[in-house]
Amino acid sequence: MMSRQKRIDINDWNAYTTVYGPVPSWRVGASLGIDPICETSICSFNCIYCQLGNIVEVTMKRREFIPTEKVIQDLEASRWREAEVVTFSGSGEPTLATNIKEINAGIKRITGLPTLLLTNGTLLHLKEVQDEVSDIDKIYFKLDAATPETFQRMNRPAPGVTFDNTLQGAKTFRKQYRGYFALQCMFTPANLKEAKALASIANEIAPDEIQLNTPKRPYPTSGWDLAARGSHTTQDYPAIQLQTISRQEADEIERLLGELTSASIVSVYQPD
Numbered sequence: 168m169m170s171r172q173k174r175i176d177i178n179d180w181n182a183y184t185t186v187y188g189p190v191p192s193w194r195v196g197a198s199l200g201i202d203p204i205c206e207t208s209i210c211s212f213n214c215i216y217c218q219l220g221n222i223v224e225v226t227m228k229r230r231e232f233i234p235t236e237k238v239i240q241d242l243e244a245s246r247w248r249e250a251e252v253v254t255f256s257g258s259g260e261p262t263l264a265t266n267i268k269e270i271n272a273g274i275k276r277i278t279g280l281p282t283l284l285l286t287n288g289t290l291l292h293l294k295e296v297q298d299e300v301s302d303i304d305k306i307y308f309k310l311d312a313a314t315p316e317t318f319q320r321m322n323r324p325a326p327g328v329t330f331d332n333t334l335q336g337a338k339t340f341r342k343q344y345r346g347y348f349a350l351q352c353m354f355t356p357a358n359l360k361e362a363k364a365l366a367s368i369a370n371e372i373a374p375d376e377i378q379l380n381t382p383k384r385p386y387p388t389s390g391w392d393l394a395a396r397g398s399h400t401t402q403d404y405p406a407i408q409l410q411t412i413s414r415q416e417a418d419e420i421e422r423l424l425g426e427l428t429s430a431s432i433v434s435v436y437q438p439d
Contacts, residue, residue: 185233185257186241187396189250193435194307194351194378195283199250200396201242201274202257203264204232210259211289213323214311216353216382216409219258219396225325226263227289235269239277247278254283255303257396262290268299281305285351289328292336297343305347307378308337311354313364321357334368341372349376350430354412354420362420366427377424379434381411 185205189197209232213222247253253274255261261284264270271282281304288308290296300306312318318330341348350369354362369377385406412420417436424432 183393184241184245185238186245186247187257187393189246192254193437194433195254195305196251197249198252198254198283199245199247199280200257201238201253201255201261201270202233202396203238203255203261203267203270204258205393206232206258208258209263210287211263211325211328212260212287212309214353215321215323215357216355216384216386218384218386220386220388220406222259224259225323227325227327229263229265229290231266232264233266235266235273238270239273242274242277247280250278250280252283252305253278253280254285256285258393260287260289262286262296262300265299268302271300271303275302283307285309287322287333288337288340289324289333290336291340292332297340301344301346303346305349306344307349307351308372308374310337310350310352310365310368310372311358313358313361313368317358317361321353321355334372337372341374347376348372348374349378350374351378351380353380353382354417355382356410356412359412359416359420362423363427366424369424369428369430374430376431376433377428379417379421379424379432379436381417381435382409383411383435385409 185202187200189199192198207223208219209224210222211227213225283305284303311321315330388405414436421434
């Protein structure tokens with residue numbers, strides 16, 4: 168079982184891998200995970216439902232966490248040929264890594280597979296970040312809240328991150344991005360009543376797709392654990408199951424989003 172610790176020392180990197188999976192994803196199939204942080208959990212959000220548990224370092228400070236060469240080495244040693252897509256995710260917000268563009272280029276050169284970025288969008292207002300992620304084939308932007316109050320309650324952002332600035336960054340980036348852009352919306356009892364308002368925001372962003380999700384992955388209670396990166400239905404670390412919305416509630420939200428937006432709607436409750 169993977170030992171639990173607050174931070175991986177640079178001298179221990181060879182004992183860990185920045186690449187994990189492939190893991191089954193209801194959205195994209197067999198997904199090979201790329202973790203450009205892999206040092207501890209580091210994110211500009213500390214979402215109440217995060218599969219990594221309570222984030223160790225909540226920050227907006229960007230830097231290179233893991234050398235590109237290490238990620239490429241791990242990729243070459245991985246089971247990438249079994250994957251359908253290569254996904255930037257892992258131990259926090261991937262756009263905090265300043266070498267994400269280099270890593271993406273290396274992935275494409277080696278695998279030829281499409282790449283996907285899971286992001287909370289807090290850095291998409293930055294021109295350099297827009298340029299760095301523009302070559303990624305698909306981008307899934309987290310949108311859980313329709314009001315600043317719910318944004319603070321559910322996503323618990325780093326100091327200086329605001330609801331309005333995050334949305335404006337998504338809108339600005341969406342206008343110039345030529346890839347596939349989706350909204351990933353996590354519904355819990357905390358934001359269940361905001362579906363109609365979220366649809367209105369979605370229309371302003373104009374995504375290709377809206378993903379209706381609910382927290383089915385467990386929430387670790389013993390701190391950050393690398394194993395949580397790919398956790399789905401089983402885990403070997405202490406965790407709790409979070410409160411989800413029901414199938415009936417999800418179906419109603421799906422119907423509402425379908426009526427109020429022109430985006431394709433996919434739901435975690437849809438049959439495989």
